[in-house]
Amino acid sequence: MGEIRKLKSSRGGDPPRESTPRRLAAIVAGDIAGYSRLMQIDEEGTHLRVKRIERDLIEPSIVGHHGRLVKTTGDGFIAIFDSPVEAVRCGIVIQQNMVGRNASMPKHHWIEYRIGVNLGDVIVEADDVFGDGVNIATRLEGIADPGQVYISGGIYEQIKHKLVCGYESLGDRKVKNITDPVRVYRVLPDPAAFNRTRKRRENILIFLLSLVLLSIASSALWYLLRQPYGKARDQASTQVSPSPVPLAKPSAPLPQPSPSAAPATQEATPQTQPAPSMAPAAKQATSQPLIASPAAPATRPTSAVREPEMNMLRGGSFLMGSNDDVTEKPTHQVTIKPFAISRYPISVREWNECAAAKACAFVATGKDDAPVTNVSWSDAKQFAAWLAGATRKAYRLPSEAEWEYAARGGTQTRYWWGDQVQSGMANCKNCNDIATAEQPIKVGSFTPNPFGLYDMGGGVDQWVEDCWHKHYQGAPSDGSPWVESDCTSHVIRSGSWKNDARYARPANRDSYDTNVRYPTHGLRIALSP
Numbered sequence: 001m002g003e004i005r006k007l008k009s010s011r012g013g014d015p016p017r018e019s020t021p022r023r024l025a026a027i028v029a030g031d032i033a034g035y036s037r038l039m040q041i042d043e044e045g046t047h048l049r050v051k052r053i054e055r056d057l058i059e060p061s062i063v064g065h066h067g068r069l070v071k072t073t074g075d076g077f078i079a080i081f082d083s084p085v086e087a088v089r090c091g092i093v094i095q096q097n098m099v100g101r102n103a104s105m106p107k108h109h110w111i112e113y114r115i116g117v118n119l120g121d122v123i124v125e126a127d128d129v130f131g132d133g134v135n136i137a138t139r140l141e142g143i144a145d146p147g148q149v150y151i152s153g154g155i156y157e158q159i160k161h162k163l164v165c166g167y168e169s170l171g172d173r174k175v176k177n178i179t180d181p182v183r184v185y186r187v188l189p190d191p192a193a194f195n196r197t198r199k200r201r202e203n204i205l206i207f208l209l210s211l212v213l214l215s216i217a218s219s220a221l222w223y224l225l226r227q228p229y230g231k232a233r234d235q236a237s238t239q240v241s242p243s244p245v246p247l248a249k250p251s252a253p254l255p256q257p258s259p260s261a262a263p264a265t266q267e268a269t270p271q272t273q274p275a276p277s278m279a280p281a282a283k284q285a286t287s288q289p290l291i292a293s294p295a296a297p298a299t300r301p302t303s304a305v306r307e308p309e310m311n312m313l314r315g316g317s318f319l320m321g322s323n324d325d326v327t328e329k330p331t332h333q334v335t336i337k338p339f340a341i342s343r344y345p346i347s348v349r350e351w352n353e354c355a356a357a358k359a360c361a362f363v364a365t366g367k368d369d370a371p372v373t374n375v376s377w378s379d380a381k382q383f384a385a386w387l388a389g390a391t392r393k394a395y396r397l398p399s400e401a402e403w404e405y406a407a408r409g410g411t412q413t414r415y416w417w418g419d420q421v422q423s424g425m426a427n428c429k430n431c432n433d434i435a436t437a438e439q440p441i442k443v444g445s446f447t448p449n450p451f452g453l454y455d456m457g458g459g460v461d462q463w464v465e466d467c468w469h470k471h472y473q474g475a476p477s478d479g480s481p482w483v484e485s486d487c488t489s490h491v492i493r494s495g496s497w498k499n500d501a502r503y504a505r506p507a508n509r510d511s512y513d514t515n516v517r518y519p520t521h522g523l524r525i526a527l528s529p
Contacts, residue, residue, distance in 0.1 A: 021124050026087035026155065027137040028067070030058070030094070030115045031076035033146035038111065049111060050075065057097055065090040070129050076113075076141075080129055084119055084158040089516050091115040091149040092165070092189045096488045096513050098147065112147045116140025119154035136182055139175035143184070153183030161362075163516060165189055189515055305390040308350060310340040310527055311452050315479075318405050319412060321472055322507035330472055336405045336479040340527040341398055344443035344454050345371035345462060351383065359386035369442040371460045371522045377490040377514045380463040380523040387525065398526035399481035400466040400509070403493050407456035407506035409449035414505055415457065416449040426458030426504045427497045440497040457504035460522030461492040461512075468511035489513050496520035 032038070038046045058077055062069050067081040067090060081087035094113060102110040118140060120133020136152060144150040151159075156167060166188030172181035315338040321331040349368035354360035360382050364372045375383075380397055388395040398406070409416045417425050423432050425447055427440055444454045467487030469475070475482050489511045495503025498520055502508065512518055 022121055022131075023124055024119070024121050025124070025129075025133070026081040026084040026117060026119050027122065027129065027134050028062075028079040028081065028087050028091055028115060028117050029076065029134070029137040029141040030079075030091075030113045031073075031138075031141050033112045033114050035075035038109070041109065046111075053098075053101070053111065057094060057101075061090050061093050061097075065093070071127065078129065078134065078137075080122075080124070084117070084155050085162050087117050088149065088151060088155065088159055088163060088165075088187060089518070091117055092163075092187065092516055093513050095147055095149060096189060099488060114141050114144035114146055115149045116142070116144055116151075117149065117155050118152040119158060132178065136175065136178060139178065139182070140184065143173065143175070144186075149187040149189075151185050151187060153185070156183070156185045165515065189513070305387070306350065306353060307387070307391060307393075308342040308346065308525060309344065311343050312338070312340045312529075313406060313451060314338050316405075318408060318410075320401055320404055320475075320507075322414075322505070324414075324502075324505070324507065327470055327509055328472070328507045332472055332475065332477065334401045334405070334477050334479055336402060338529055339398075339402055340529070341402065341406050341453065342524040342526075343448075343452065345460055345522050345524045346383065347443055348372050351375075354383050354386045357386060357390070359383075366439045367442065370439050371443055371455070373439065373460055373522050374517045374519050375463070375521050375523055376517045377463050377512070379517065383523065384525050394528040395525050396528065397463060397465040397523065399479055400464045400491050400493065401476070401479040402526060403456075403462065403464050404506050405479070406451060406453055407449065407493070409451040409453070409456075411450065415501075416506060417447075421501045426501070427455065428458035428495055428504045429498055429500045431458060431501050431504065455494070457494055457506065458499075459494065459497060461496045461510070461518075461520050462494045463521065463523045464491050464493055466491045487514070492521060 032050065035046075054072060054077070058072075059069055062079045065081065065086040066083065067079045067086060070078045070080055079087075079090070081090070095115065098111065098113060102112070116137045116139065118133055118137035120131060120136060122129050122131040122133040140150045140152060150170075151167075159165075160167065168186040168188060170184040170186055173184045174181050313336075315336040317333055317335045319331050320334045321328045323329060323331065347368065348364045348366050348370055351360060351364045351372040352368075355363045361379055362374075364374075366373070384396050387393075407416065411417075413419050415421070415425070421431060425431070427446055432446075440459050443459070446454065446458070448454045449456055465481035465483065467483050468489040468491050469482060492510050492512055493508070495505075495508060503510075512521065
């Protein structure tokens with residue numbers, strides 16, 4: 001009886017243990033390289049710069065990629081994401097933005113983050129996160145080079161076909177306090193960087209192989225020369241001479257095209273040969289833009305290419321920008337030359353023709369008549385280059401000024417239809433009675449603007465040619481794209497079906513990194529006469 005009473009007491013004496021909340025999550029750990037040195041150089045200035053970066057870059061980037069900032073650690077941060085793709089995107093965006101922030105600073109004042117990303121089962125509390133999943137992320141951050149993103153093998157397996165990136169395998173690494181080695185990859189946001197790394201390695205391997213072959217040939221020659229003449233002649237008479245070993249010369253391998261990189265040398269057809277369907281445009285004298293009927297599909301010897309329906313605009317002058325946001329200032333007069341722009345955003349069907357021709361990097365999913373999504377700027381350039389080459393016409397991305405001119409439809413109001421939101425005008429959040437879905441509804445479902453163009457606001461974000469600038473100071477006034485040779489982010493317009501109405505304004509503008517895909521990003525194309 002005593003044993004029974006003791007057993008009952010032990011069961012009922014302690015309160016029941018609460019289960020610890022756990023979840024599978026992508027953990028991003030960031031840390032500033034050389035933080036102590038920076039503090040010694042300028043303690044107060046470094047502290048203020050770091051706080052400003054956290055406020056203006058780190059926190060907005062984490063939130064914008066659907067993550068949560070768990071904590072900051074003075075010179076670093078920990079964030080948690082449901083999606084490995086969004087976690088890596090966030091890391092890439094932070095690193096690319098830091099390049100721009102450091103550009104105007106002396107090198108010894110640069111603030112450079114090292115970022116590690118890991119996928120693991122972790123313990124989540126209100127203000128912290130624990131477990132090996134976090135520890136591995138911090139260890140990856142610790143071995144990362146300044147300005148780089150290192151990811152674990154678990155993250156790599158989840159994202160390897162979903163981002164326009166290169167990945168350099170660094171092998172299995174033994175990290176502190178973790179029993180098993182961790183497979184480590186370095187993220188190369190610029191696909192060309194991956195090709196350069198691969199070519200460099202191939203050159204080294206070819207050079208080493210050449211040295212080996214040269215050594216073997218030299219040894220064989222030395223052996224033959226040391227043989228007495230008669231003995232060598234006797235051996236030659238009784239043995240079949242081996243085929244001579246060619247001496248390989250080091251040579252650079254032929255460059256391999258990367259399916260995820262926009263073609264660097266493929267240009268649109270020169271503008272000296274106008275498209276036949278656009279020839280009458282210059283003769284029009286009315287104030288309304290000429291809207292051309294869809295051109296007949298151009299043909300190749302083996303298959304037909306379905307060209308997007310294009311609307312021809314006569315061009316003219318308009319006031320670009322607005323006073324609603326600092327990035328839209330100053331308002332300025334721009335003169336647009338005649339050009340054509342696609343009546344609708346590029347659809348899944350149109351995109352997959354490019355994918356079927358092996359000219360676009362991925363096959364789009366979704367309904368054929370819905371706008372294509374998850375497109376990076378480099379992807380958009382690939383599509384335009386393929387269409388230009390297939391049709392021998394000067395298809396391209398529109399400039400930012402051309403896009404806004406087309407979106408306004410000859411108006412200067414907040415929206416092309418007026419100053420207030422109206423139902424049935426745009427596919428955006430809270431703009432209509434349609435519930436938010438994972439994919440925008442089919443192109444052309446809403447009222448066209450006065451230029452006969454659909455979805456110039458809402459639907460999908462649309463890439464334009466221009467590099468991102470935070471304002472219009474120094475912007476071109478002739479409608480040409482504002483570009484530099486190595487910009488890391490480009491302009492997107494229109495807003496998407498997941499954004500609210502203020503994003504559907506013709507003046508609204510935003511940016512995203514050049515080589516990273518995002519689920520709301522699509523495109524439409526332009527054509528020069």
